[in-house]
Structures are given as C-alpha cells and as structure tokens.
Amino acid sequence: MPELPEVETQVRDLKKEIKGLTIKDIIPIYKKVLKKPKNFKLFKNSILNKKVLDIERLGKNILIHAGDKVILIHQKIAGHILYSKWIKKGNNYISEDKIIKKDPKNRFLIYLFVFNNGKMLGLCDPRKFSKIELWSRKDIKKIKEIKKLGEDPFSKNFTFNYFYGKIKNKNKSIKSVLLDQSIVLGIGNIYSDEILWQAKVHPTKKAKELSLNEIKEIFKAIKQVLREGIKKRGESFSDWRDIFGKKGNYDKYKKVFKREGLSCKRCKSAILKTKISGRTSRFCSNCQKYD
DNA sequence: GTTTGTACCTGTCCGC
DNA sequence: TGCGGACAGGTACAAA
Incomplete structure (x- = not known):
C-alpha cells in the first residue's frame, strides 16, 4: 500500500503538523510492532519529552527525528498513520475526528504517540506487519539495512x-x-x-x-x-x-x-x-x- | 552471489 | 446468511 507517493504525502503533511511538538506519552496497543528495542520501557524512556525536529522519507520508511533519536516507521502492506485525538472507550479508541471515525479502514489502531498539544499520531494496521524501530540519529544512515538501499528516484544521484x-x-x-x-x-x-x-x-x-x-x-x-x-x-x-x-x-x-x-x-x-x-x-x- | 519461496497476520471477497 | 478458501500493497530470511 504505502509506496513512495503515499509516504511522501504523509511526510509532507507531518512536517506541517508535528514538527516542533514534544512526545508526551506512547500507548502500545499491539506491542509486537516494536522491533527495536524490543523492550517497551526502554523505548518509551528514550523518546519521552523529546522534541520532533524533523520528519524524513527514506524509501518507504518514515523517519521521525526526535531529540538525539530517530523513530523509524515502516507501514508494510496495509498500514497507515493518522493524526488526530483518540478517546478510550472500553477496549476501543475512538477518534474525535469525524472523517477518521466513520471510515472503517481506520479501526485498526496498533500504536499511539501522544504530543504536548493533546493530539496523537496513530499507527493503524489490520495485518500488523508494520514495524517501529528506534535508532540514534548519528548512526541511522550507517546501519546495514539502510546502507544496502538503492537511490531515491528523486535524488540527484539517480541518474x-x-x-x-x-x-x-x-x-x-x-x-x-x-x-x-x-x-x-x-x-x-x-x-x-x-x-x-x-x-x-x-x-x-x-x-x-x-x-x-x-x-x-x-x-x-x-x-x-x-x-x-x-x-x-x-x-x-x-x-x-x-x-x-x-x-x-x-x-x-x-x-x-x-x-x-x-x-x-x-x-x-x-x-x-x-x-x-x-x-x-x-x-x-x-x-x-x-x- | 543471485534469485525464488516462505513467514509474518488478519480482513475481505467470492463461490457454494 | 454463513462458511471455507484464496488472496492482498512489503520485506527479512531461508532455501535453491
């Protein structure tokens, strides 16, 4: 699903919406999406109270630079991210946004990042293939999974x-x-x-x-x-x-x-x-x- | 080293 | 209407 045009659209919108905000809480609805570190407490402590400095697209990955860390999100086949505010009712999270609430495709929330303005970034994925990883900003580009990637079609190196x-x-x-x-x-x-x-x-x-x-x-x-x-x-x-x-x-x-x-x-x-x-x-x- | 197959999960759709 | 099976946009890893 999310290929370059979709991820580029998300990143452009995210830059306008969440740049400068501070991460105040993380709600892991489906814990297994977090691949690195596997330990949720460690993940949470590493990025809590960090400010979002920038958002970047790397292929189909979304990189959220927060403090000295980078949160890498890959939505795989069926994931998408939403920016809204959800209220917990029983076991469900209900978005206060009408468009998001009435579309059944937005039902499958698996992870939430809460910002200091009260709004949240929600990862939604019925198939649960998405992954979230945490890296340090200084060596994200040095890891082998990133180093083996080819050129972006809109990079000047793509000749x-x-x-x-x-x-x-x-x-x-x-x-x-x-x-x-x-x-x-x-x-x-x-x-x-x-x-x-x-x-x-x-x-x-x-x-x-x-x-x-x-x-x-x-x-x-x-x-x-x-x-x-x-x-x-x-x-x-x-x-x-x-x-x-x-x-x-x-x-x-x-x-x-x-x-x-x-x-x-x-x-x-x-x-x-x-x-x-x-x-x-x-x-x-x-x-x-x-x- | 290169290419192909399989696992990861669950919703949706189609035919019976 | 209900059920079983096929199928689905990606990628890491195993196997050929």
Whole structure:
C-alpha cells in the first residue's frame, strides 16, 4: 500500500503538523510492532519529552527525528498513520475526528504517540506487519539495512547511468527489479505495474534482455508515474488514507493495477494478470509486448 | 552471489 | 446468511 507517493504525502503533511511538538506519552496497543528495542520501557524512556525536529522519507520508511533519536516507521502492506485525538472507550479508541471515525479502514489502531498539544499520531494496521524501530540519529544512515538501499528516484544521484549499471546484468524480470529496494527506492506493486505500462514493457521480460531504448523509457516512466502519484496524494483503492483520514486521488488515474479483465486505456486491448516471483502483475496484452 | 519461496497476520471477497 | 478458501500493497530470511 504505502509506496513512495503515499509516504511522501504523509511526510509532507507531518512536517506541517508535528514538527516542533514534544512526545508526551506512547500507548502500545499491539506491542509486537516494536522491533527495536524490543523492550517497551526502554523505548518509551528514550523518546519521552523529546522534541520532533524533523520528519524524513527514506524509501518507504518514515523517519521521525526526535531529540538525539530517530523513530523509524515502516507501514508494510496495509498500514497507515493518522493524526488526530483518540478517546478510550472500553477496549476501543475512538477518534474525535469525524472523517477518521466513520471510515472503517481506520479501526485498526496498533500504536499511539501522544504530543504536548493533546493530539496523537496513530499507527493503524489490520495485518500488523508494520514495524517501529528506534535508532540514534548519528548512526541511522550507517546501519546495514539502510546502507544496502538503492537511490531515491528523486535524488540527484539517480541518474540514467546509475540505473543502467544496476540492472543491465540482472537475470530476473524487470518487474522484480523495480520492486528491489537495493536498486530504486519506493516502488511497490502498484506503481511498478503503472511504470511498465507507461514504458510499454512486458513485466516478465528479463532486465538483461531489455533494449537500451526500453531502459530509457522505464527510467523516464519511474519519475513521471511517481510524480503523478505524489501530485494526486497517493492511491486509496484499499486501506491507505492520508494522515487526516482522507483518500488519495490516484485511483482514477491508474491504468493497469487491479484492472485485469478491463480494456487498456491506450489501445482498448485486454488487461491481463500474471504471477511474477510471487507478486501479481497486471499488463496490457497488446501494448506491452515481450519483444 | 543471485534469485525464488516462505513467514509474518488478519480482513475481505467470492463461490457454494 | 454463513462458511471455507484464496488472496492482498512489503520485506527479512531461508532455501535453491
């Protein structure tokens, strides 16, 4: 769900809303989301009364800089974060915000950060795959999980030569390559399908078999599609909502994702679906030819 | 070293 | 209406 455009939307909004606030309490509704440190008391003591200095996106991760620490949140498949105020009623937390309260997708709160203005940041995730980690600010960029990440598509280091060099010898499908976070950051199953449709490349084609022109088209499409996603404030065909509980607008613009059986918006041919290394992929049977 | 498969969880949807 | 099974946007780790 939350891929680059969705996480970018969240981070931009969070900068406006929580920068400068102080963390006053943490409520762990589902304790297992905290992966580091595993000990909740240690986690809480490390960030209590710390001021939020900045919020940053690193691929699909959200980094909240608080004092000398960084809280890393990854929402995985089905998570999203909300900014509101919740009141506990029995075993449930009820948001005082009407939009958040009436949307059933916002029911699955698993973690709450309480700020000095009384408002809270809530992590919501029906599948409980999300993770929260705590790192020190000075070595977050040095840890191996972060060091192995590739370039962000909007970084100046993401050049055609970088991209070409990373993929030219890959013996796996271009679909899997686009999902590989050690090559390009932030692309998930939705936008990879959209990018390949835009570039007119068959998803199962092996990266090393792509022509130079096809690689150029993919490189261009990565930026175009993701930029459009950000402009539309992400997609919400399923669980994802922005931090105010509102839906993104990209759904109307998507060309192939979850459109199998419908007609291609470019050539009217059928959109098909197939499985590639365990991930479902949708593509046009006519304009995305293998050769 | 590279690529593919599986586990992590639970809600939702479809067919019977 | 109710139930069982398939399926779901990501990633770490194991296995091939």
